[in-house]
Amino acid sequence: MSTERSDLATALGKTALLSSLSSAELQTLATRTVRKLFSAGELLFSEGEPCNGLHIVARGKVRIFKTSVNGREQVLAVNVPGESIAELPVFDGGPFPASASAIEDTEIAFISRRDFNAYCMEHPEVPLKVLTVVGARLRRLVGIIEELSFTTVRQRLISTLIKLAESEGRKTERGIEFELPATHQELASQLGTVRELISRNLMRLQAEGLLEVDARNIVVKDLKGLIALLDTTP
Structure with a gap:
């Protein structure tokens, strides 16, 4: 053979x-x-x-x-x-x-x-x-x-970030660090939205002190705070 x-x-x-x-x-x-x-x-x-x-x-x-x-x-x-x-x-x-x-x-x-x-x-x-x-x-x-049907773009993004932090993240002095497995455009396609909304929500989470965002590199500063948002995000 x-x-x-x-x-x-x-x-x-x-x-x-x-x-x-x-x-x-x-x-x-x-x-x-x-x-x-x-x-x-x-x-x-x-x-x-x-x-x-x-x-x-x-x-x-x-x-x-x-x-x-x-x-x-x-x-x-x-x-x-x-x-x-x-x-x-x-x-x-x-x-x-x-x-x-x-x-x-x-x-x-x-x-x-x-x-x-x-x-x-x-x-x-x-x-x-x-x-x-x-x-x-x-x-x-x-x-x-x-x-x-039942969740917002923000909720879906937060849920994805939490899963990645728990499965792919590594603890550093800055927080839990990982790299998004896809571009913002590809992530938008997976979450049923457009790239602009992904970028806007990432920036919003960074402004709230929960994340640091550098292109595809993400540092979760407050994982508990991120998890708490899932139940409160409109």
């Missing part, structure tokens, strides 16, 4: 959908798998296009997003290595419900819709795992809808 096929088999085995398959089964599936390379910012597919197969992230990151008629984007998810993309249209034959683009240089393990459906017929445990993954995605989308 070639090195390329071995690498693809390894990538497939790290995917939740295919984790129950044996090494031999993964190697067989790898012979039906195509390696696709995408540069940062390049589209994997666009919303409304016919679904031609299953995309699995082998390396890099992929953003899934919807675009409004006026060009505003809402990021639905960021997929990392080991995650599959847009499983549902592979089964129902419908078009892609959203667009996908590479955040950085990305490698995709691609299985055609025909080959993946045939493999599911041979391995009935795989579509059961698809249901589990799709169910988790549905719960996440419901959470996004709830946030967009």
